[in-house]
Amino acid sequence: MILKFFLFSLLFLNSALAFRTQSAGVKGRLVCGDKPVVGAHLKLFDEDNGPDPDDMLDQHILEEEENGLFQLSGSSRELTPIDPELRIYHDCNDHGSPCQREWVIRIPNKYITSGEQAEKYMDIGTLNLEIELDTKMRILVFLAVFLMEVTSIEIPEQHTGVQYYRVKGVLLCGDKPEKNVIVKLVDDDFGPDPDDDLAKGYTNENGEFELIGFTTELTTIDPHLKIYHDCNDGILPCQRRWKFELPNKYIYAKNETPKTLDIGTWNLESLLSGESRDCLH
Numbered sequence: 001m002i003l004k005f006f007l008f009s010l011l012f013l014n015s016a017l018a019f020r021t022q023s024a025g026v027k028g029r030l031v032c033g034d035k036p037v038v039g040a041h042l043k044l045f046d047e048d049n050g051p052d053p054d055d056m057l058d059q060h061i062l063e064e065e066e067n068g069l070f071q072l073s074g075s076s077r078e079l080t081p082i083d084p085e086l087r088i089y090h091d092c093n094d095h096g097s098p099c100q101r102e103w104v105i106r107i108p109n110k111y112i113t114s115g116e117q118a119e120k121y122m123d124i125g126t127l128n129l130e131i132e133l134d135t136k137m138r139i140l141v142f143l144a145v146f147l148m149e150v151t152s153i154e155i156p157e158q159h160t161g162v163q164y165y166r167v168k169g170v171l172l173c174g175d176k177p178e179k180n181v182i183v184k185l186v187d188d189d190f191g192p193d194p195d196d197d198l199a200k201g202y203t204n205e206n207g208e209f210e211l212i213g214f215t216t217e218l219t220t221i222d223p224h225l226k227i228y229h230d231c232n233d234g235i236l237p238c239q240r241r242w243k244f245e246l247p248n249k250y251i252y253a254k255n256e257t258p259k260t261l262d263i264g265t266w267n268l269e270s271l272l273s274g275e276s277r278d279c280l281h
Contacts, residue, residue, distance in 0.1 A: 024057070024084035024111055025073035025118030029126040031264065032092035036068030037129060040090040041100070044072040047083040057084070068126075073118035082112060092129035093247050103133050106271035108232055125172060125265040131225075132245035133274055159220045159251050165198060167223075167246060168210040169263035173231035177207030178268055182228040182281060185211040187221045188245070198223070210260075220248055228281050231268035238279035242272060 026044060030037040040062045046055040057074025076082050088103040105124060113119040167185060171178045181203040187196040198213025215221060223246040228239040250261040 019077050019079050020114060021075050021077045021116055022082045022112050023073065023075035023115055023118040024082065024107055024113070025071070025121035026084070026086050026107055026111075026124060027069075027071040027121045028124035029068045030062065030070070030088065030090070030129055031068050031126060032090075032129050034262075036064075036066075037062055037090060037092060038064045038068075040088055040092075040129075042070055042072060043087045043089075044074055045085050045087060046076040046078070047085050047106075071121065073121065075116045075118070081109060084112065086124070088129070090129050093131075093249075101129075103129070104273045106273075108269050108271065110232075110269075122269065123175065123267060124270055125170075125267045127266065128262060128264040130247050130249075130261070131263055133272055157220075157248055157251075159248070159253070160218055162214060162216050162254055163221045163251050164212070164214040164254065164258070165221070165223045165246070165251055166210070166212045166258055166260045167225055167250070167263065168208070168260055170265040171203050171207045171209070171227065171229070172265060172267050173229075174267065174269055177203070177205065178229060178231055179203050179205045179207060181207075181209070181268075182239075183209045183211060184226040184228075184281070185213045186224050186226060187215050187217070188224040189222070195224075214254075221251060223248075223251070225263065226281070227268075228278060229268050232271075236277075238277045239281075240268075241276045241278040241281070242268075243274065243276075 030040055042060045043056055044058040046057055048054050055076045057076060058072040060070055060072060062070060084107040086105045089100040091100055094101055107122050111120045111122040171181050183201055185199040187198055189195050196215050198215055199211040201209055201211050203209045225244045225246055227242040230239055233240055246261055250259045252259050
């Protein structure tokens with residue numbers, strides 16, 4: 001009996017020691033167009049699979065005097081490495097829809113440290129929340145909202161004929177500019193009709209890019225930005241692909257004053273829920 005109790009106690013002690021406290025931190029700046037975001041609810045989670053609920057490590061609501069800047073950190077005690085992710089709930093470019101838009105950005109393992117205090121903070125950059133991260137999810141959300149509140153949604157501006165689009169931004173890998181990243185501006189077409197390539201280019205030595213393109217359509221174009229990169233990719237084949245849906249408000253006609261969407265400064269180390277891999281682009 002004593003031997004059984006001793007073995008059970010030893011097993012329990014080993015299990016307890018196997019759990020370790022891990023921490024993570026994230027910081028950045030959020031804007032909506034050219035204005036700092038106010039009122040966005042930011043949450044830092046340790047995502048848990050299965051029935052175990054996600055652990056919230058930290059949270060914050062952006063206030064006006066913070067100029068869109070934030071910094072979150074927290075710790076959790078886990079047997080396996082934690083899976084930190086930043087969730088951003090906001091109303092930027094929401095067209096009057098109820099509830100809030102949600103962005104989910106996973107933080108790479110390199111920013112996880114031991115102990116209760118975060119020793120590393122991932123800087124996600126300066127992000128323009130006007131763009132869409134996960135098109136498929138937004139379509140489902142939009143349809144649900146449409147069925148519930150069809151009369152209250154603000155309809156985005158519509159266009160026809162020759163339509164122009166201009167987009168720019170800065171891409172980093174960690175704290176260093178990521179040069180020679182392939183960026184493409186496309187008009188995304190549903191169904192069997194292939195996407196129309198409006199412009200293609202590469203980031204320069206400072207990680208900067210700017211694309212200008214146009215096409216002719218009877219209805220409003222659906223501009224998207226595709227980014228192909230190898231940041232935080234190890235030795236995996238092909239490239240990581242990010243795809244952003246761009247807002248219609250920056251579409252302009254030939255005789256109108258050009259508009260430019262600045263997506264901001266993005267750290268390509270971020271892991272986006274809607275990203276994929278691509279070998280042919």
